[in-house]
Amino acid sequence: MSIVELKNVEVAFPQKKGEAVKAVNNVSLSIEKGDIYGIVGFSGAGKSTLVRTVNLLQKPTAGSITVDGTEFVRDGKQVISNKELQLKRRNIGMIFQGFNLLNETTVLENVAFALKHEKLSDEELEKRSLELLDLVDLKDKADFYPAELSGGQQQRVAIARALANNPDILISDEATSALDPQNTQQILDLLKRLNKKFHLTVILITHEMDAVKKIATKVAVMEHGNVIEDGSLRDVFLHPKQELTKKFVGGSLEAISTLNSLALDKLSEDEAIYQLVYSVANVTKSIIIELYKQIGVEVSMLYGNVELLNEEPIGTLVVLVKGDPAEQKQTQEFLAKQNVTFTRLDEKGNVYHD
Amino acid sequence: MISFLSKYLPNVVQLGWGGDAGWGTSIFQTLFMTFWSAIFGGILGIIFGVVLVLTKDGGIRPNKFWYNFSDKLVSIFRAIPFIILLAFVAPVTQKIVGTQIGMKAALVPLTLGVFPFYARQVQVALESVDPGKVEAAESLGSTTRDIIFDVYLRESRSELIRVSTVTIISLIGLTAMAGAVGAGGLGNTAISYGYNRFNNDVTLVATILVIILIFIVQIIGDFFAKRMNHQSR
Numbered sequence: 001m002s003i004v005e006l007k008n009v010e011v012a013f014p015q016k017k018g019e020a021v022k023a024v025n026n027v028s029l030s031i032e033k034g035d036i037y038g039i040v041g042f043s044g045a046g047k048s049t050l051v052r053t054v055n056l057l058q059k060p061t062a063g064s065i066t067v068d069g070t071e072f073v074r075d076g077k078q079v080i081s082n083k084e085l086q087l088k089r090r091n092i093g094m095i096f097q098g099f100n101l102l103n104e105t106t107v108l109e110n111v112a113f114a115l116k117h118e119k120l121s122d123e124e125l126e127k128r129s130l131e132l133l134d135l136v137d138l139k140d141k142a143d144f145y146p147a148e149l150s151g152g153q154q155q156r157v158a159i160a161r162a163l164a165n166n167p168d169i170l171i172s173d174e175a176t177s178a179l180d181p182q183n184t185q186q187i188l189d190l191l192k193r194l195n196k197k198f199h200l201t202v203i204l205i206t207h208e209m210d211a212v213k214k215i216a217t218k219v220a221v222m223e224h225g226n227v228i229e230d231g232s233l234r235d236v237f238l239h240p241k242q243e244l245t246k247k248f249v250g251g252s253l254e255a256i257s258t259l260n261s262l263a264l265d266k267l268s269e270d271e272a273i274y275q276l277v278y279s280v281a282n283v284t285k286s287i288i289i290e291l292y293k294q295i296g297v298e299v300s301m302l303y304g305n306v307e308l309l310n311e312e313p314i315g316t317l318v319v320l321v322k323g324d325p326a327e328q329k330q331t332q333e334f335l336a337k338q339n340v341t342f343t344r345l346d347e348k349g350n351v352y353h354d
Numbered sequence: 355m356i357s358f359l360s361k362y363l364p365n366v367v368q369l370g371w372g373g374d375a376g377w378g379t380s381i382f383q384t385l386f387m388t389f390w391s392a393i394f395g396g397i398l399g400i401i402f403g404v405v406l407v408l409t410k411d412g413g414i415r416p417n418k419f420w421y422n423f424s425d426k427l428v429s430i431f432r433a434i435p436f437i438i439l440l441a442f443v444a445p446v447t448q449k450i451v452g453t454q455i456g457m458k459a460a461l462v463p464l465t466l467g468v469f470p471f472y473a474r475q476v477q478v479a480l481e482s483v484d485p486g487k488v489e490a491a492e493s494l495g496s497t498t499r500d501i502i503f504d505v506y507l508r509e510s511r512s513e514l515i516r517v518s519t520v521t522i523i524s525l526i527g528l529t530a531m532a533g534a535v536g537a538g539g540l541g542n543t544a545i546s547y548g549y550n551r552f553n554n555d556v557t558l559v560a561t562i563l564v565i566i567l568i569f570i571v572q573i574i575g576d577f578f579a580k581r582m583n584h585q586s587r
Contacts (some may be wrong), residue, residue: 055493090495100490103585104508113504114494145584158490165495 003201004031009063011049023049025225036202038212041222047205055092093162097174099154101146107157108142114164132160152183171203188215213309221245238341243351246343255318256349258303264347272321272328273345280313282339295330297323365553383457383538387529391464398469403476431470439463460537468525475517479510512583519575523568540564
């Protein structure tokens, strides 16, 4: 039983002139309880719009949405009353790129604001708010104003606030995009910890594949309002099907920029560039040496990287293989037999087309 | 001191402090009219400002009827020149206050004259609140009431104080005109006892008093606007 079920969701923005712009186009997703579900895509892909339909901050124009067994939208019509929705939203925490804290109230009051409807006594309210701040290690900043905290700290306050009503789901909308790498890491670790501790379902919207790679268990890739690929993080990462996904995985953006800075000449017929992505644990033999030994092609390395994919080491290599077309064919056959996902690239790092 | 004043500002001294035309009386009348119309106009202005922001398309309670109603009402009252409004609402004043002249009667046109101006200012102040904050509150399942008071009004309070200061200053300007319906005040002193009787010294002193009053309001307003601001500094 999935906790968030989106069926054929469409969000269209009517334009003054011409056809409506479809920000989200016929998307179906099913998110299981306890998932850390990454949704990646470049900006403008419709990720934020899509995820806002989960708590109806954005009303879809078509499709059905069910959250935790409650039907929110059926065939584009809201079937939950606004009052009921208000209650259900307390089960769906949300954090934002801009933190969106209340600047004119203290950190403590920001958290307490989320508990306002609880009718707690002042002491209970303070106690509960402090507990939540303790969860994000900011108990000592309770009396500060948000503007006095760093970005990472502000985001942690926002997380404490989002968790105030013990939600089952937490939506993170580009929550780390405005933060430096260190703070990003901290927030991601915190999300992972909360996911484990409370069995919290996390929906992680980001344009940074790195963030998804670090903590997500499942991933969906979006482009032009469509989900073009989804599945377990490992599958999508090791066996990407779509061109865009291939670009996103394996530190590929970095690999592409490396290739670009190398400014290679147009490849001759006897040259080919391959991007190899593999799980380090499964690949024991050195691929480069084997290629030379078995086929006799000369392989030079253009880019190499090993990174952790949800704690599993994954290697990415970009290699230039020199050999005649027959040898290139053999090379491809050899690679296909290994536990390696390979993608042929052109000299600019784009996916190769004949 | 008195002899110095008598020599250079003879007509000013002659008006005296108390009595119908006294300086004390006219200062009190100006303060009275400013204070009470600021209270009444302020309440109306905030209500209309809030309604405009909540009910507009894309607001948290979109409602075409109430938006158009408030929007048009505010626009119409803003369009009427105050001196005409004074005469125009006289029958209403008669109903509410029981008289058409005097300081209390002037509160009706003053309130009606200032609230649309203030409502627009409140509307702009509330719209300056980051929509992300409102969205965050909605995602927390906050009630409309909580969003109005804890997000819109609280987050914009520094801006609200700033626009209130501007409004009170323009209200002091309006009270000067209210002299036309026998409401008294410093404006009336400047015109009736100064200008009309060629007593330039009276006009001068009345003007200086109005300026001092405005400066005091401005200084207090700036002080609180700054103090209430906890945005990045």
